[in-house]
Amino acid sequence: MDQGGLAASRTFFGHPWGLSTLFFTEMWERFSYYGMRALLTLFMTTATIESNPGLGLDVATAGAIYGMYTALVYIMALPGGWIADNLWGQRKAIWVGGWIIALGHFTMAIPSTFSFFLGLVFIICGTGLLKPNVSTIVGDLYPDGGARRDAGFSVFYMGINLGAFFGPLITGWLGEGYHWHWGFGAAGVGMVLGLIQYRMGQEHLGDIGHLRTDKSPEAVAALSRKFFGTFGGVVVAIGAFAFLVSNGTIVVSITQIAQALGYSVLILVALYFVYVWILGGHTAEENKRMAVIFWLFLMIAVFWSGFEQAGTSLNLFARDLTDRTMFGMEIPASTLQSINAGFIILLAPLFGTLWVWLDSRQVNPSIPVKAGLGLLGLAMGFFVLAWGAANATPDNPVSPAWLVVTYFLHTVGELCISPIGLSAITKLSPTRRVGQMMGIWFVGAALGNLFAGLVAGQLESMLPADLFRTVATIIGGVGILALVLSQPVKKMMGGRE
Numbered sequence: 001m002d003q004g005g006l007a008a009s010r011t012f013f014g015h016p017w018g019l020s021t022l023f024f025t026e027m028w029e030r031f032s033y034y035g036m037r038a039l040l041t042l043f044m045t046t047a048t049i050e051s052n053p054g055l056g057l058d059v060a061t062a063g064a065i066y067g068m069y070t071a072l073v074y075i076m077a078l079p080g081g082w083i084a085d086n087l088w089g090q091r092k093a094i095w096v097g098g099w100i101i102a103l104g105h106f107t108m109a110i111p112s113t114f115s116f117f118l119g120l121v122f123i124i125c126g127t128g129l130l131k132p133n134v135s136t137i138v139g140d141l142y143p144d145g146g147a148r149r150d151a152g153f154s155v156f157y158m159g160i161n162l163g164a165f166f167g168p169l170i171t172g173w174l175g176e177g178y179h180w181h182w183g184f185g186a187a188g189v190g191m192v193l194g195l196i197q198y199r200m201g202q203e204h205l206g207d208i209g210h211l212r213t214d215k216s217p218e219a220v221a222a223l224s225r226k227f228f229g230t231f232g233g234v235v236v237a238i239g240a241f242a243f244l245v246s247n248g249t250i251v252v253s254i255t256q257i258a259q260a261l262g263y264s265v266l267i268l269v270a271l272y273f274v275y276v277w278i279l280g281g282h283t284a285e286e287n288k289r290m291a292v293i294f295w296l297f298l299m300i301a302v303f304w305s306g307f308e309q310a311g312t313s314l315n316l317f318a319r320d321l322t323d324r325t326m327f328g329m330e331i332p333a334s335t336l337q338s339i340n341a342g343f344i345i346l347l348a349p350l351f352g353t354l355w356v357w358l359d360s361r362q363v364n365p366s367i368p369v370k371a372g373l374g375l376l377g378l379a380m381g382f383f384v385l386a387w388g389a390a391n392a393t394p395d396n397p398v399s400p401a402w403l404v405v406t407y408f409l410h411t412v413g414e415l416c417i418s419p420i421g422l423s424a425i426t427k428l429s430p431t432r433r434v435g436q437m438m439g440i441w442f443v444g445a446a447l448g449n450l451f452a453g454l455v456a457g458q459l460e461s462m463l464p465a466d467l468f469r470t471v472a473t474i475i476g477g478v479g480i481l482a483l484v485l486s487q488p489v490k491k492m493m494g495g496r497e
Contacts, residue, residue, distance in 0.1 A: 015152050016141045018208065021201030023159035026134050028194025029098065030160045032105055032187040033073075033127065034341070035167030037311050038334035039175045039183050041066050041456075042319060052179060055113065060457035063312050064258040067453020069120050070308060071258075074446030075265065076128020079231070081136070081439035083129065085432070087224050089211030090133035091202070097129025098195045105188030109181045119184070132438040133209075139426030139434070140208045153423045154352030154415070161344035163190070164337075172334030255457065262450050269297065269443055282430055288492040289428040292368075293437055295489055296421055297444040299371045299482055303417055304448025305455065306378050306475045307410055310337060312456030314385070314403065317464055321392040322400055339404055343411035351415045367424045367493070368486035370416045375479030377413025381406040382472030389465040428493065 012020040044062035046054025057065070084093040104122030107115050138156050142149035167190065175183025213220065244250045245257075273294050277287050318324070319333035358364040365373070388402030421441060429437035458467055 012155075015148075015155060016204075018141055018201075018204040018206065019138065019152060019156065021198065021204050022134055022138050022141075023156055024201070025094070025098075025194050025198040026156065027159040027163040028190050028197065029101065029127075029130060029134075030163030031167040031190035031194070032101060032163075033123075033167070034164040034337065035171035035190065036105060036108070036123070036184055036187040037070070038168035038172055038315070038337040039180060040069070041312050041315050042176065042334060043180045045316070046180075052176070054180065055116075058460060059316065060460045061254050063453040063455075063457030063459075064254040065453070066312055066456070067450040068254075068258050068261060069124065070311070070453065071261065071265070071446040071450035072124045073127045074131070074442040074444075074449060076124055077132040077442030077446075078128075078436065078439035080128035080130070081132045081436050083227070084133045084136070084211075085434070085436065086213065087211070087220060087227065089209055090137050091205070091209035092211075093129045093133045094137075094198065094209075095195070097126040097131075097133075098191060098198065100126030101130065102126075102188050102191040102195070105184055105191060109185030109188065111179075111181045132442055136426070136434055136438050137205065137209045139423070148356070149423050149426070151352040151356050154348050154355070157415075157418065158345055158348035161341040161348065163341075165341035165345060166338070168334050168337040168341075172332040172337070176332035176334055255454065258450060258454055262447060262454070265443065265447050265450070269294075269440065269447075272440070276433070280430075280433075285494050286430045289494060290430070290433075290437070292489055292492050293425060293428050293440065296367075296371060296424060297440055299375065299478070300417065300421055300441065300444040301447040301451075302475060302478045303371075303375055303378060303413070304445045305451040306382060306448075306471050307414065308449045308452035309382075309456060309471065310340060310407075310410075312453055313459055313464065313467060314406070316456070316459065317385075317389065317392075318400075318403060320394060321389065321397050321464065322403060323397040324400065336400065336403055339407040340411055340414075343408055344415065347411060347415055366486060366490045367421075368489040369483060371421070372479050372482030372486060374413040374415075374417025375475055375482060377409050377416060379472045379476030379479055381409035381413070382468045382475065384409065386465050386468035386472060389463075389468055392464070 011017060012023070041062055043054045044057045044065060045059060046052070046056070048054065048056040055062075080093060080097065084090045088096070101123050104119045104124075104126060106119075107122055108119030110119075135153075135156075138153060139149065142152055167187065171183035171186050174186050175181075211220075215223070241250070245252060273290065276282065276290060280287075282290070315333060315337065318336045322333070322336070324331045324333060324336070355364060385402055385406040388398050388406075392398040425437050425441045426434060455467070455471065462470075
């Protein structure tokens with residue numbers, strides 16, 4: 001029996017066996033990412049005089065750095081998708097990106113300020129190559145689309161959250177309990193394990209993920225030289241700017257840089273959509289579907305601006321205002337980051353089954369409706385935490401139950417909008433722009449992450465209860481707007497459900 005026949009005869013939770021390769025690859029990558037993310041804000045805001053010293057930054061500066069880092073991780077998905085579509089194919093992009101990520105984590109394991117920031121740069125570049133292209137291949141496993149593709153993405157999302165569950169537990173135990181840099185190094189070990197698994201499972205993907213282009217090898221090589229030459233120039237320019245800021249030649253704060261980055265992202269994305277609508281050579285129907293993608297881009301940006309408070313304001317709330325004593329021991333604050341992922345593991349299969357069941361009865365909510373419901377779930381979580389934070393003080397910390405309920409509601413919202421959004425991009429994108437549109441989706445997440453860091457920085461001047469209540473009100477209002485506009489947005493999808 002050939003490998004194709006073997007792959008076809010086996011299933012992974014009722015899905016193509018190739019999904020298992022992508023499931024575990026993404027699981028280990030998310031182990032490394034969320035494991036390191038759980039430590040990031042805590043490390044930066046821990047005083048340098050502690051027995052396990054951090055960087056000693058104020059909350060506003062740490063929040064801005066966190067926001068820029070997590071934003072750039074996702075912004076790099078756009079060139080990462082382009083590289084896969086035009087130069088390497090998705091498979092090679094995943095392989096190269098994974099090793100760059102591992103290098104970043106191991107660089108952060110070296111205890112110095114320079115290696116800490118250099119490691120973040122490596123992780124940013126590597127994740128941009130890996131993240132969008134794994135999701136693209138998942139979509140290619142389901143050429144017929146439909147509710148089964150939605151269910152496949154939900155199973156894939158469960159793999160993401162297996163990694164996100166175990167990552168903070170292990171890195172938090174090592175990083176907070178022993179040495180921050182041990183936690184960063186453990187994240188790198190996880191990424192290497194993911195790469196080994198990815199290489200071993202290639203046979204189950206068939207021909208999916210290889211470069212598909214009508215250009216000659218010579219033309220591809222010339223395009224590659226041009227792209228990486230330009231990219232290298234941009235990196236040098238950014239490095240020079242960072243050096244001039246660090247030595248005081250250019251006087252600008254980290255927060256101002258983060259705000260400027262946010263405005264730049266919005267402008268660049270808007271210009272990109274104007275370009276593909278006017279000069280992209282697409283039909284009117286394709287342009288309408290890409291307009292829906294732009295709408296989803298805005299929705300996911302709002303969603304992540306609240307959800308990613310998990311790594312910043314919610315993480316600080318867990319450290320400073322939550323009673324973490326269990327069985328006579330104080331658990332690390334970073335381990336509470338695993339609660340959301342734990343709920344995903346429990347609920348993702350149920351949601352995947354729910355979408356298929358509703359679809360069989362022709363009552364499956366449309367993608368625009370699911371986006372609105374996701375935002376409302378997120379808002380409800382923040383209203384709960386605002387209530388709990390109202391009476392919390394360092395001398396009278398509150399029960400972790402407030403965070404547990406908040407994360408539960410956030411999880412319900414996440415399962416409505418995030419995996420279904422990934423599936424929607426693969427359905428709505430023109431064939432030759434799938435990688436780029438997947439990149440746009442992650443740029444939306446980037447914008448949300450950036451604002452999440454900036455919003456968390458407001459804890460310097462706002463009480464936690466006031467901050468959480470404000471976030472809840474804004475996100476809830478956008479969620480209601482999304483539901484009101486769901487019908488006209490659905491019509492623009494042209495039946496691509």
